[in-house]
Amino acid sequence: MTLASMLQWEEGNQTRVAHWHSENGIAPHKRVVIADDTLTADDAYRLACEGTAILWRGDFQNARQLLQALVRRIDKPSKKSKRAGKRVDKSSNEAVQKTATDIFNQHRLIHSQRARILGMLLIECNADHTISLRRAPDVSLACLEAYGAVSESYVISLRELLGVISAHEWRKNGVPILADSEGEPIFVHPHYGVFSPVRGEYIELICNTPLPKSLNEESIAFDIGVGTGVLSIILALRGVQKIVATDMDERALVCAQENIEHLELGSQVEIVKANLFPEGRASLVVCNPPWLPARPSSSLEHAVYDPDSRMLKGFLNGLSEHVVADGEGWLILSDLAEHLGLRTRKELLEWIEQSGLVVLGRVDTRPKHPKASSETDLLYFARSAEVTSLWRLGIKT
Template sequence: MESTHWRSESNEPAPTKVSPVDDRLTADTALRRVRRGESLLYTGDFHNAKQLVGAMARRLPPPASARSPLDAFRAERRARQLEHETLSRILVALDRDYRLALKRAPDVAEACRQVWGEPEAEQTLVSLKTLTGMLSAAEWRRKGLDVPGLTGKLHPHYGVYLPTRTDYVELLLSVTDVKGKQVFDVGTGTGVLSFLLLQRGAAAATATDCDSRAVACARENAERLGLARRFQVLETDLFPPGKADFVVSNPPWIPEPPKNRVDRAVFDEDNRFLLGFLDGLAAHLHPGGQGLLVLSDLAVLLGLRAPDWLEAQFAQRGLAVKWKRSAPARHGKAKDKSDPLHAARSKEITSLYALVPVA
């Protein structure tokens, strides 16, 4: 075994200056030290460590005031990046069995094995912020999530997009002519869209995702739901080989660079995924087949896309909209007036486009 293994969801290099700290450390002192480039290895009480991180977060500056939705979005991303860079410098050490030797620490070993596999070192260093996120995800995975229209619970994995926004799921339920059809699900995540269509009579679904965690998550959920015989998932970018009657995708909806692995479910730099989907769609449809694209208009509301940009991309690729159904956003941030992006999010619309090649 290696002596120490550093874990980061953002591919950040291992810290070079690590100093042990304990419960005597104040949030103000911690902020001064991490701003000087130190990483602080917490050795005291687990709950005190979490309180320290929370107190540090409250001392960070809020997003700068903005005159436009785009300015607000940029300011919010800068603020979140500063928060990540600051709070991720509070570290904890796990032993060779992923045990956390802090007072009042929970058992974190199962959550760590779910994400990382078996230990590869005598000691694993990770930010407390990342570890608490993993613990929260492990609880979601254990309890499962109810999804509108799905019979049985969905059990999401850490790092895979959590379908707590139900507008896009409910839109897909309006598709009624799925019995006996072949389905491709491009960028499947948990597999939820495939499962909804399979439970409503689709003959088979082949899903893809470029992330190994999503592939494992979708495969496990298919087994739990009794759909494994009609479902397969491949770790690949965009389309599987062959053609289908329905090719469905709920791609990342913000055309900006992701800052970490989890971000890739939301951020699609230069529209690479979306345009790749549109480029290859016609070639992967059976005659009479349809592409089912679910997409939020938040990028338009933020000023990251022109209002007519998407329709122009359809036309350039010889695709026509056979029908379109839309729903207003009902997630929590759409109603939170304290959210810096509330002006845009309160107007957000998610649409389901049925796309067909132009004859």
Template sequence: MTAAGPPREYLDWSENGVSTSALWRSANGAPAPKRVVPVDDTITADAAYRLASQGVALLWTGDFQNARQILTALEHRTRPRPDKTQRTTAELFYRYRQNRSHRARILSLLLVPLEIGNIIGLRRAPDVVAATVDAYGSIAEASVVSLHEVLGTIGAHQWRTKGIRVAALNASIYPHYGTFFPVRSEYVDLVATAPLAAPRVAFDIGTGTGVLAAVLATRGVPRVIATDLEPRAVASARETVSRLGISGRIEVQLTDLFPEGRADLIVCNPPWIPATAHSLLDAAVYDPGSRMLKGFLAGVIDHLEPNGEVWLVLSDFAELVGLRTRADLMTVIDTAGLRVIGALEAAAVHSRATDTSDPLHAVRQSEVTSLWRLRTK
């Protein structure tokens, strides 16, 4: 029996006295707006912002390039204002998340039609067929989507077409839409350099694009089982190992956390921030209540061979913004029946660590990613 998908939602509006409806689509799991009004090139940015601030979605019927200009204007209006108040790091992070949530909500409310064949039915609209097929599949019914999300699919498709170079693999990978892009090298390099004691079987839990599983295989692990609960990630990981020519050494499974059996080495790079995810894309970064981290540590012993080793890859970002303490992490590890036998650390080298305009610049500059080596007590 095939599992039921999410319920189909339709948007209804009136245009020139005619009632119209279309299927709501969101590759990021955004809920359908409650109220929709058609707008065109005559609307001003201030009027668009006022309506969006009231939760009213704006279905664009005019020129596509003008819609992009309105979206840019909305982006300007949702930028955080300069704040000279002395705030704690925790307060800065809270304000940052508030602004991100407000910004995402406002920008999501400018809508465009996506017609059968993945065509945006507006003047001067670009060809978005390949990008939107990646995100939504082939469109066989008149639909409405967020313009901001569509532009995101275009950017993701460009990354997918170009590929992301992974130095540890001496190769590029081509992530699918909706998977976490490994543009940060710290955690990959840690897995590529940690001491490896010739494991026969390794598990990569929450594999995403499959990059860590691929690193393990290229380091000589004869069998790697990679898991993820997101179908798009599983498809992306399978393509990664196929492109690299290592499918015979890596099996990718759709499952929550652990596969059946045991392994000599179990690797996990869970989402690093124990806070609520605002979209499906956020789920790669945000782990509400540390669900995945705690679930992984609580169950890992049952899947670990005697004298096996666990590699937990985790940033201290959550500690720096006051969402978790180092003592909290050590308690979870200890409660799981594990002990720390060593740790490798990598300082932040990604671009956001040098962006002084970021309100969390000091945090990102201080961030350290660790590979914790764990064994049973």
């Protein structure tokens, strides 16, 4: 557990301290007040907006209700934002392209400010991960899974704690990825901090794209950035005899290993800690890098944001040295970054060519998640046009 520093506050005419934990890397709050069920939502919202953290000592379920009240106040659109929305000129494609990145940056700023305010409501957890509040749930197992064993009490935001609880439920119940030969669903169990395979379109691409013929001679594949292990599992179920899956994140390595063992695929899949590629060459190398070239604001965002497209470029630059001559590299990538003005198709094709690769083919699919059809979403103009592709890449001869 990464408990970087201490949180200090005044309570009962005494100065108290506890370890402070934030997955977002937020520093300990300088101003902290004690609050209970008598605090109104309006007062809590004012304090949070002013930068004052609220350490909760009342009923736990009332704290959850207070957090929802804060959400409603934050998400209520202002008259100013409504007027700004009406001024967007959608008649000119050129105008939309020029402002796409600005809209994306505005979207991130809004979410960052939202997270900052909602993160001001704090909960103290005991050294055994229990909570000493009325009607508090038993979160000890969920926190142990997320943070490991600790020796002292610590303080986290209620919002983060609820994320830990949700992650525990996902880990316990699993996420269906496909069906077996008898039509029964096959599940993977995401761990806290590991990106969950909730977007099924890229899974369908891996399931349906014909495997390269070179696998008939040497049935070895590499899975770069294993995450939950979902792509390795699909390749194993499709008959690939040996898959070497890599990642640098400890949570992902543990998560993938547990999923592989749960499905009894350990004889086919080997989990290795490595920066991108393992040693040797494979007939098939698959990679589903983060889709947006932007800086993550927390450790949990590394699965979404790839600063300067480092992982994408690293995969392309190293592929020719790790795939057999007649093998294939499969790059699963959304074009959302292109619609947001963060990357162009020309740049992507130039990176492929500069890496000594050629495009053998491409399989496209449309996203099915709710935001793609939500016109109230600030990024609807990009999400509605998004296409997810499996790029089949080979070595240039």
